[in-house]
Amino acid sequence: MQFGEGGAGTFSDGKLNTGTKDERIFFVLQTLCEHGAPEDILFDAKPHVGTDKLPQTVRAIREEIKSLGGEVRFNTQMTDLLVKNNAVCGVVAETNGVNETIETAHVILAIGHSARDTFKMLFEKSCVPMEPKPFSVGARIEHRAETIDRAQYGDFAGAPALGAADYKLNVHLENGRGVYTFCMCPGGYVVGAASETGSVVTNGMSEYARDGQNSNAALLVGITPEDFGSAHPLAGIAFQRKIERTAFEAGGGAYSAPCQRVGDLLENRATTALNGSVQPTYRPGVVPGDLRDVLPDYICDSMAEGIRRMGRRLRGFDDPDALLTAPETRSSSPVRILRNETRECPTVRGLFPCGEGAGYAGGITSAAVDGLRCAEEILKQSL
Ligand SMILES: Cc1cc2nc3c(=O)[nH]c(=O)nc-3n(C[C@H](O)[C@H](O)[C@H](O)COP(=O)(O)OP(=O)(O)OC[C@H]3O[C@@H](n4cnc5c(N)ncnc54)[C@H](O)[C@@H]3O)c2cc1C
Incomplete structure (x- = not known):
């Protein structure tokens, strides 16, 4: 889900x-549209392509890149960055166990937020400055789509022209933490993204x-590097990994996810x-339990308080039968790779940390725009 052609965006x-x-x-939207994304993304205030239409769009973009002389290498990983006199001079690319050195003076490092091996490699090189970054952790909350439609559309719920309703909620708690919904998927599915x-x-x-049948969203609690328990630049990754492995065990060790009813979270008891009335969509399946076995108490307490308050704003959000499937740990990158105002790494000339993984984008469109701006900087340097 996180790697390969089109990155995390392909199955998003x-x-x-x-x-x-x-x-x-607009250029980003137009380009997607020219390659097969639905035309309504050009005028809809909340443009949406859909998981079923993305892979062919990404493939069509690849074919155009190739027709313009570009090259796409599958099964290939950058395993080393070659630096000489504080400037990039190449990368080592490994394809099916075979290494090749590619000489270049420019590298756009758009590795996404889950390239943990590459973050480690860059950290160990010690010439690429990195720092831990705040991100968010929580669970997917899932309601019957008709509950959300009724809350948003009232008597018009179910009218075909309206489509499934969405929402965006956030609250600031007395404990100083923000709780918010993110990546809301009306009429969607909860999916595995390990x-x-x-x-x-x-x-x-x-x-x-x-x-x-259901509508879901990430219900997230903001966390900061102080929560990581270490000041190490990669401490956020260790924090994520611990939760993700605990969830694997709590889910029975067969990639099922732990799941708790909202009513049980609010009453502080295991499911x-x-x-x-809400049936989980997560595949291969869920295991009922207590999210406190997986997530730190301060996250569960904040989610519970957030749900109570959000239920006052959106009727049914605190439906006791709504489900929380956990953990949602990859909301954004836990690491920032530093760069200057021209998007170049301050200590390695020609290296452009880019997109979500480097900590400079929060979704498909902002990552695409960041990529364009890095490319423009390289073109300026090359003129
Ligand atoms: C299930 C899901 C749903 C999502 N829904 C949405 C949504 O609706 N809207 C939205 O805006 N965002 C959504 N996102 C987030 C979105 O996909 C990301 O924000 C976006 O893809 C980030 O783009 P990126 O180019 O920075 O990184 P990525 O898309 O993560 O791409 C990184 C690429 O780098 C490659 N890579 C990593 N390390 C190396 C290496 N060493 N050598 C070679 N290649 C390497 C990876 O294989 C990958 O192809 C979703 C994500 C997921 C997983």
């Missing part, structure tokens, strides 16, 4: 709205039609059966 939900403002956003064996991670997706 394909929501293209972004909190950032940049004149390149990138390591023996770990469980949740995320969400929906098809273009958004016609599934023993999932026979309520």
Whole structure:
């Protein structure tokens, strides 16, 4: 899910709205549209491609890159960055166990937020400055889609022209933590997004039609490097990994995810059966239990308080039968690779940390815009 052609975006939900403002956003939407994404992304205020339409769009972009002289290497990993006199001079690329040195003066490092081996390699080189970054942790909350539709549309719920309803909620708690919903997938599915064996991670997706029984969103609690228990630049990764492995064990060790009813979280008791009105969509399956066995208490307490308050804003959000499937640990990168105002690494000339993994984007559109801006900087240098 996190790696390969098109990166995490290929199997994402394909929501293209972004909190950032940049004149390149329309170019990104247009390019996706020219390669097979639905035309309504050009005018919809909340553009959405859908998981079912993304892979062919990404493939069409690859074919155009190739037709323009570009090269796409599958099964190939950059395993080393070659630096001489504080400047990039190449990379080592490994394909099926065979190493090749590619000489270059420019590298755009757009590795995504889950390239833990590459983060480690870069950290060990010690010439690439990195720091731990705040991110968020929580669970996927899942309701019946009709509950959300009724809360948002009232008597008009179910009208075909409206489609499945979405929401965006956030609260600030007395304990200083923010709780918010993220990556809402109306009529969608909770999916597995782990990138390591023996770990469980949740995320969400929906098809273009958004016609599934349930609607889900990440319910996240903000955490900072102070929560990581170490000042090491990669401490956030260790924090994520511990939760993801604990979840794997709590889910029975077969990639099922731990799941708790909202009513049980609020009453502080474990869930023993999932026979309520909301049925989990996560595959291969879920195991009922207590999320406190997986997530730190301060996260569970904050989620519970967040749900109570959000239930006052969106009727049914605190439905006792709603489900929490955990853990959602990959909301954004736990690491930032430092760069200057021209997007270049301050200590390695020609290295451009880019996108979500480097800590400079929070979704498909902002990562794409960041990529464009890195490319523009390289073109400026090359002129
Ligand atoms: C299930 C799911 C749903 C999502 N839904 C949405 C959504 O609706 N809207 C939204 O905006 N965002 C969504 N996201 C997040 C979105 O996918 C990411 O924000 C976006 O893809 C980040 O782009 P990126 O280019 O920075 O990194 P990525 O897309 O993660 O790409 C990184 C690429 O680098 C490659 N790579 C890593 N290390 C190396 C190496 N050493 N050598 C060679 N290649 C390497 C990886 O294989 C990968 O192809 C979702 C993510 C998931 C998993």
